[in-house]
Structures are given as C-alpha cells and as structure tokens.
Amino acid sequence: MTDTKTLTFTRKLPADPARVATALTSPEARMVWGTPDADMVVLIKDQPAPAPGVREISTCWPADNPYVTVRTDWVEITPNRISYAETLEAEGAAFATSLAIFDLAATGTTTDLDVTIFVASFAGQEVLPEVEGGWTHALENLARHIEGVTT
Template sequence: MTEPSVTHATIVLERFYNASPARVFKALADPQARMRWGTPSKDAELVYDKTDFRVGGLDVSRCGPRSRLIYRVETRYMDIEPEYRIVSTEVVSEGWNRLSVSLITVELQAQGKSTRLILTDQVAAFGDKDMIAGSEAGFSAALDNLAAEFSNEPADA
C-alpha cells in the first residue's frame, strides 16, 4: 500500500494592468466579473453557488470543462484591504476527493496610472504534481483574461 502523498509549491505570478488599483480590486471582488475573466479558456466554465466577499466570508464555486463542472472550490477570505490586498484560503475538491489546499495572496500596487498585481499561491497538492501545474496554468490564464476587463474603459474611470 502506498502512502498518501503531498506536494508543496509556491507559485508567484505578476501582471500589470492599465487601470487603477480601485478598478482592479473591483474586478477581483465582483463575482460577475470573476465569472467573465476567471476561466482559463473558452472551453472552461465557472459558476458561483455562493458568494460572500468579506473578511470571514465564503465563496463556493464549481468549475471545469463546459457542461462538466467537476471541481468544487471553497474560498474563504482571511484578509481584505480594499485596493491593496486580498488573502484567502482555497480548497479544491473533485467529489469527496480533496485535491489541494492553498493560501492565496493578491497584492495590488499603484504604478502611476497602472496597477502591478502580484499573486502568490502557496499550495499543498494531494496525490500528484498535476494539481500544482494546473493551478499555475489556471491562475496565469485567468490573470491574462483580467486585462480584458479594462480594455473597453478609459484608464482614469
């Protein structure tokens, strides 16, 4: 019998957006906006069953390939400093099988009229390393998609 394994990793992603920290924070806080930019591809879907964006609040979502939302994600907000920081924990499961647990920190830093976003995901993946690669790819694609939230609005809105 093999022992259950756990793999630890720290993923750090950085993006620059042509928008103020207030606008970026708003896109991070709004569940409707998150459903637009939060999926890694056009073939994936993200649906929120519960949203409660506040310190201590819990979001519950399902995601995966369109029409096959096999993953359940529970996000608990540990610290929110509007326009500066969001710290949350995230548990990803498939059915009764817990796949990973993460501590996620999103930092927003004003850079002139733009914003530097730094996302740090400290993840413990259970079973194999695929969850870590998937987490990095998913967050990276979602952060790339986030730029579209600001492409149709003036930079000083």
Template sequence: MTIAAPVNHDTIVLERLYDASPARVFEAFADPEARMRWGAPSSNTGLVYDEADFRVGGLDISRCGPKSNLIYRVETRYHDIVPEQRIISTEIVSEGVNRLSFSLITVQIEAAREGTKLTLTDQIAAFGGASMIEGSRAGFNAALDNLHAEFART
C-alpha cells in the first residue's frame, strides 16, 4: 500500500487597485506575452509559455522556477471568462511526475474610482506541506505587484 502525501488546504485572497481601466487589466491577463513580463515574481525567476489558449476550455502550459532551471510545469485550464469582469481557471503545478498542487483561481475585475480593483482568490490543495501554499501566496503577491509596472510601460 502506498501512503499518500498529506494534503494542506487554504484560500488565498489578494486585492489590488490599479491605475488602469478594467479593459487594460483584463488584457494583461489575456495576453501571454504580457503575463511573461509581469507574472514572474522576481528577477531571478523565469516564466515561459509553451502553449497559450486563453478561451473558455482553453489550456495554457507554462514552465517556471529559477531562470537557469524551469523545474515547475503549470497547466491552467480556463472555465469561465467574462471580458473585463472575471476569469476562472484551475491550475495544476507539477515537478517532474510529482503533482505539487491543484487550485481553483478566480480573478475578479471591477471598475473603481481610482481605476480598477482586482481580487484574486486561490483555493489551493497542496501536497506534502504548507510550503507550496506559502510559495503560491508569495508568487501571486509579487506578480500582482509587478502588474503596476506593466501599466506604467505605456
């Protein structure tokens, strides 16, 4: 009998206000080139999309990790997309044959007086300890902070 790794669950909710229109915020998620610019959480981290299919039912396949060794594979399946309002997807993160986490991710985009309010909710099930949850929290926090610079580009 194989003993399964323990499962840790958490819900991560992050909010940001951006000085950009809802259309521009939505486009930053829809465009894989833009996601590669702002999605890597640090200058030492790489993010590459091998496949990008941003549509309901579409699948993105990306690799990430240290720039010299993109060891993590991420499969993102899109389940609901309402332009300028929301994106709902599932995400599987693996390292080799080992699955590290499964997530249901909801991105809500709302017009606000200051521009756009974005709320990202990551309902995550991680295997083998809480470090994957903390990594997801830190990664999304840094990426959403990077999104400010994306809007300052033009």
C-alpha cells in the first residue's frame, strides 16, 4: 500500500523571485541548503543543468555514507513556478516520491514563496514524518541561504 501526505509551507524571503529561483535550481546552492538534516549532505556532481524534462541523479544522507540516491525529474521552471518530482531510493528500491511545487510571487523587494509537496511513501507510513522533517529542514535552510546566513 502507498501512504501519502500533502505538505504546505509559506515563506517570505528577502530577495527577488529571480534570486530565489536560482537558489531553487542551482546544483551548487541546493548542495548547501537542500540537506534534510544538519548532519547530512547532498552531492550533485556531473549532472545536466536543470530544465523541464531533465533527470538529475544525486546522493544524500549522512556525510560519511551518502547511501540514498535521489532522482530529480524537472517538470517546470518559469519565473513564477518551479516544480519537480523527487524519488528517494536505497539499495535499489524506491521508498518515497515527492512532487514539489514552488510558487514565487514578488512583493516589493521580497518573494512570497508558497510550497506544496505531495509525498508518497512506498515503505510504510513511518517514512512520511521523516520526509516531512527533511523538507522542513531544507526550507529553513533555504531561507537562511537567501538571507546570507551560512547553513
């Protein structure tokens, strides 16, 4: 059975939408802010530039053993919306997929960021809070990254 959950987040970020969009798509930036936990890493190496239809393969998890493969399938990249599907795999088996949709709206010199994430767990309901915690941590890191604070 597949367990599912919908996550929603709202952030006001002190940057224009173009800068936020760059942080959301740049592999270098995502390796800084995109970790699901403070003791983890995201490694994105030798991958094609994000664009609709592109698949990116990265690794994630503890710094001494990044054993989770992350398949990111870019769906849409526009000035106002970025979306992608992210599948997490361990030992060759997918255990969760998230469809992440980031809506960006300029408000003066800031960006209102509304994030909707549809999560499907293929490994039981206990995976859902772990995935939610990972997204929560990553989005907190994104805000700090945009503010210029080291994550």
